[in-house]
Amino acid sequence: MTTTPSRHVGTFLLIVSGTVIGIAGTDLILPAVPGLPAALGGDLPRAQLVLASFTAGAAAGLLFFGELGARFDQRRLLAVSLLAYGSISLICSFSPSLDALIALRFLQGASGAAAAVFAPGLLRLLYGDGRAVGALGLLGSIESLVPALAPLVGLWLLGLWGWRASFDVLAALGFALAAITLLRHHHLPRPAASRNGGGYLRLLSDPVFMRYALSHACTLGALLVFVFGAPTVFTVVMGGGIADFITMQMSGIACFVVASNLAGTCARRFGAEPMILLGNVISAAGGVAMLGYALAGGTDPLGVTAIFLLFNIGLGLRGPPGFHRAVVASRGDDARGAALVIVAILLVTSLGTASVAPFIERGLVPLSAGAALIAVSGVLLLLLLPPLKHES
Known part of the structure; x- marks a missing residue:
């Protein structure tokens, strides 16, 4: 801890x-x-x-x-x-x-x-x-x-x-x-004024910064899209109750808390980049597993909860080192960098939720498909965009 x-x-x-x-x-x-x-x-x-x-x-x-x-x-x-x-x-x-x-x-x-x-x-x-x-x-x-x-x-x-x-x-x-x-x-520490010109446009055109910002947004966005749709799926489609959703949420939060507090130690021991990639892969595995469970006709809220934990574990492991690397990648423009990361999370979550909403009454398949697509996109961004050259 x-x-x-x-x-x-x-x-x-x-x-x-x-x-x-x-x-x-x-x-x-x-x-x-x-x-x-x-x-x-x-x-x-x-x-x-x-x-x-x-x-x-x-x-x-x-x-x-x-x-x-x-x-x-x-x-x-x-x-x-x-x-x-x-x-x-x-x-x-x-x-x-x-x-x-x-x-x-x-x-x-x-x-x-x-x-x-x-x-x-x-x-x-x-x-x-x-x-x-x-x-x-x-x-x-x-x-x-x-x-x-x-x-x-x-x-x-x-x-x-x-x-x-x-x-x-x-x-x-x-x-x-x-x-x-x-x-x-x-x-409180006093950050120096930004040494870099270009403002938000410079960060948006920097593939290294965007690698960390967008992959983080995809990991958290996938989780939130699923959370926002889960109450309707549980209560309207799967025949469960709001207590099933609360159980899922509390279990997920517990796993996230444990994983995120281990993230610092793991990053120091194994390196930030491996932990970021591992977290994204675990999150994407959760999305793919949830979609497979849905396509197989799974309707047990406990089964959904068990798979949902992968989203939380993945976010917990990659979240702290990933956000830190995004701030480092802003190269002295910490405030603008942090702002863009959070705005990216809001945009991914909003667009994902809006895309799934018309199909939410069809149940777990469209919801898990949306979350899986977002989570897998996070892994692809990490693989396609360049990382920071040195550990910080």
Whole structure:
């Protein structure tokens, strides 16, 4: 298990907390979404835009803060981001209509994106390249718990104080973390301004950077596409229940946490590149095995869960060293590099989910085919595009 040096624990927790409340902006709100039309007017399809708007805003915010972070002091930008996130979250709780909430959610998603952009580069500076992979693994482990735990907290808040409570909690956390960031900003490492010209266009045209960014996006995207479609397949097509989906999710998260915390040690022992390729191959094997199981007529939720674990193990093993190598491959442009990796994940997931959606009522075959295609594409990208020339 990865350990964090005691002198950096407070700084690490501050960085993690900033990324966690950004993720919680979706998962904490989920339980309240079905009741929003009754509270604010509108209908259920429009209520779903409360989630989509936040995601779109986050994508815009990633690119925005990636550009700012390459030019200005990321420590101050992080404090401003958290303060804006808290302020807009508070305003969201006073929304007079569903349309107003949808618009505010775009701003909320954009304002909270800084921590996700800055975290990989800050951790790299904090721990050095030798220990950064382990720190990224621990960060990913903590982040992976949010989709599992935040909806439960959101449901509890909804029952006690209504739909506004989750926004109030996000506001309070945003204000608190902004204050702590301002008080402890001298403990955060200060990344140098980007030394490279060309901005995003330079990174997008660099095959070495794109190798790591797109292969990572394919591995995580394949997992998320399957997760997004699994509830419908389990409950509507396979005759199971939502408890089957929860079992699958919790089992997958447990495997991911173990694998991602082993990734740093394994990368130091065997090298980053072998671990990245191994993780992608395991993920692709999971996709192909799931498709084979579906074509064979498999309908047992436990069988699906067992195969699904391969997606999580593969992502856990390749995620930390792969993301670290993407940041290294940005060649001093850490903020823009991290932003593009996360935007690539969002795009792959969105396009994959949209492509599978028209066929989701046909069951496991189209869902597993989509996930397998994405995962196998990640392996092909690793084999076809050039790697970094030296281990970092």
